Amino acid sequence: MKYETVIGLEVHVELATKSKIFCSCSAEFGGEQNDHVCPACAGMPGMLPIVNKKVVDLGMTAGMMLNCDINRVTTFDKKSYYYPDLPNAYQTTQWFSPICVNGRVDIETSNGPKSIRIKQIHMEEDAGKLVHDDWSDTTLVDFNRTSVPLIEIVSQPDISSAEEAIAYLERLRDLLRFAKVSDCRWEQGSMRCDVNLSIRPEGSDVLGVRTEMKNMNSLSAITRAIKYEVARHTRALETGSEELVQETRRWDDNEGKSYAMRNKETAGDYRYFPDPNVMPVVIDDEWFDRIEKSLPELPEVKRAKYIDELGLSEYDADILADSRALCDVFDAAYAVCGNAKETANWIITECMQVLNKKKMTADMLAINGTSLGQLIKLVMEDKVSRPNAKRILASLFDKDIADVEEFAKQSGFIVSNDTSFIENIVKEVIAGDPKSVADFKGGKEKALMALFGKCMKQLKGNANPQVLREILIAEINKI
C-alpha cells in the first residue's frame, strides 16, 4: 500500500528584545550563569508580571509577516508543571486567546508551490537550563533563559515530506529574520522545532497515530528524523513490527534513531487558566497601524527591485536580499550616493571583509547606511582615494559619523587638488631616487611604478592617481 505523510510543526522562536517578557532583566544570549536574573524571573514570591510591550510588537510583526489575523484582545494564561528549570512551577503562555491565528506560509519545493496554513502564534516565556556537574554529581540550574520571550508558531498538518518541512522552516526563518522578529539561530537555540508526524494510506482523510519529536535544533537533524519516523511508521503498519502509540519521542541524532520517552515525562494535565495578574492586552488601531507600517518589503520584492529598477546583477541582489541588515544599509547608502553598483560593491566586498575579520555575520552589519553613502559619494567625486576610503569605512564600524566629509578632512584623507604641492613632493622623490629615474628612462616601465608608489606614500594617498601619474612623467621628462 502507498502511504502519505502528515506533518505539523511547532516552531519556537526567541524574540529579539533587549529585556525579558515580564521583568527588565537582559534577554541577551550568553553571560555567566544566573547573571540575568532578578526576583521576578527567579520565581520569588511578591513580584508581579509587567508585560514587555516590545514582545507584543514582535508577536504582531510575526503574525503580519505570516498572513495571520491579529487578535485585538489577547490574554496570558498559566500552564502548570513541575520542573526545576521552571522557577514558578508555571509557564506564562497564551492558551485561550493567542495573539495571531489563521495564517499562511507559501513554499516552493520540487513539487511546485504550496501553502502551509498557520493555526496560531502565541507568546510565552522560555524556561531555564539545568546543568549537570559530573564532578560533584549535582544538577545546577541556570535561570538566564528563564522568561526570555518566545513565540510558538503552530502549523496545520499540511506538510507531507521532509523537503516541505525544510522549505517551510527556511521560509519562516527568512521572513522572521527579515522582519527583525528574531535572529533565528538554530545553534543558539533561538529557533527550535517540535515535529508531529503520522502516516496514512494515500487518499485517506483519517489521521494516523501521531508521534511527536521535541526540541529539534537543526535542519539536517529534522530531515533525518522525519525520514526515520516515516520508515518506522510504515514498517509498523505493514509488518506489525510494533504497535504505534501516541507518544513523545526523543531524536538521537548521533545514533540516527528515535526513542520513546518515559510516559511520566510527557503525560500531563497542565491546568491552564488565565493569569489574573496580567490584564488582557488590547491592541488599538494606532498600535496595529504602527506595526503594519513598520513591516519590511518581503525579501523577494527587494531582490526584484534591485535587479529590475536598480540594475544590480542577480548575484549581488541575492546576497543583499538575504539579509535585512544589508538591505537597510544598502537602501540608505544608495539614497545618498545614487550609484547602486558602487554601493553593492562596497557592501558585498568591503563591508563583508570587515565583518569577516570581526568574525561577524551579515545580519550583524550595523553601520550607518547614510554615512556609507556619503563615503561612496566622496570616492566617486575623487575627493577621497579608495585606500583612504577603506580606512574611513573601518571607522564607520566603530562609531557613528554623521558628516563623513568633515571626518575625512580632519583625518587628512581629502585628495589634494593643489598641483604645485604634488609637484614639490614629486621633485623630492625624483631627487632622492636617481636610479629609478635612470631605469625608467632606460625603458624599465616598472621603475615608474616604484616612483609612483613613493609619491603616493608621501601624499598619504591623497592624490588622484591619474593626476599624479601625469605630473610624475612630466617632471621626469624635464630632467
Add this chain to the structure above:
Amino acid sequence: MKMYIAQTEKSAKNIVVDDMILTTDMPTSAGSKMLDGYISLFQAEAATKLTDAGYKVYAKANTGEFNLDLMGETSYYGAVETDGVLTTAAAKAIKDGEAMAAVTLEVNGSSARGAALAGLTYVKPTYGTVSRFGTIPAVCSGETVCVTAADAATAKEVLWAVKGHDDKDGTSLPQEKCVFDEVKEIKKVAVAKSLMTGDVTKVEEMKAKLSAQGVEVVEISAEELLLAKSAWNILMSAEVCNNVSKYDGVKYGYRTPNYTDLDSLYTNSRTEAFGYLTKSVILFGSETLSEANYYKVYDKAQRIRRVISEAIAKVFGEFDAILAPVSSKSAYTASEAVANPYMAYEESLYIAPAMITGLPVVVTDGVQLIGPAFSESSLLALAEKI
C-alpha cells in the same frame, strides 16, 4: 503566637503588617513552615509607602497559612487567643495598644473577621487601589491590602497612606481612580436576606442605629449573593494551588531531608511543610483546573463572578450600601477552628461577595458595609458617625 519585632522603640506611629507582606528587615513566612525564616530581597510597596509617610513598620503579625483560614489557627507558629477566644495577631496588637493600625493582605476574610470580632474598624479598599507588589500571592484576582484600626479616622489615615497607582503591579488602577475623597451621604442601606444566617445580633443592632440616624434600611432578597461562596472557593482554591506550586523545595524555603530523586524531593518537601488546610485547597484547586473540570467548574465560577457583580450593581442602583454579618458566630475558640477545617470554607459566605467582586468593605461595630467601587470615603464617614 509568634510575632517578629523589628525594633522595640515605642512609637505612636507603629504599624503592624502581617506575615503576607514582604519586608527586608524581618522574615515573611505566610504562616507556613514552607517559608519559615524566609527573608525577602525586596519589600512590599505598601510597606515602602508607610515608611515614606512617616509610619514605623515595627512588627510582623502572625497569620494562618497563606491567610486562608478562619483567623490564624492554621499558622505554623500557632493560633492567637485572648481570654480563650480566637483572634488575629494583628487585631491583638491594636487591642493591646502596640500598634495604631494593621496593614494586612485580605485573602479569605480572616482580617475582616479578626477586626469584627475584636470590635475594630476595618477597611478593604476597591481592588486595584492599593499595590499588591511585594505581597505573597494567594488569590491574586481578589486579595487586597486592607487596614484595621481602633476607629474609622485612623483606618482612613493609614489607607490614604498606602493607596495609589503602582507601575510594578499590572492590576493597579490609574492614579486618578485611586483618589476617592468625595463623601456621599449614605441614605439607603440594603440588608441581603440571603446572608442573614447564624448570629445576626450585631446586624440587628446596626439596623437600629442606622434608623436612628435617619438612614433607610430595607431588606432585599439578592439571592445571587449566596452563589458567591461556592464560586469564590473554586477560584480561591485554583489560584492558591497554582501560586503555592512554586514552593517545591528546589530554590528556597523548606527542603525535606528525605529524598532520593526529584519526585520525592517535591512530594516530601511539600507534604512535610504544608498544613492541612493548604493541602486541601491545593487538592481542590488542582481538581477544579483539571482538563476535565475546567469548563464545568473554574470557567463557570468566573461566569458566576460576573453574575454576582451585575446583581450587586443592580442593588447599588437603588441603595448606597449593603449591610451584612461578617461571621456566623460572635466568638470562636482555636480548638474548634482547628477541629473543623471546613469552617474556613463555610465562613467565607459573608466576605465572598466583596472578595469576588473586588468591592470596598468597611467593618464597624461587628458588621460589614459593602459599597460600590470607590465609595470608601462615604462608608468610613458613616462608620465614624455611628
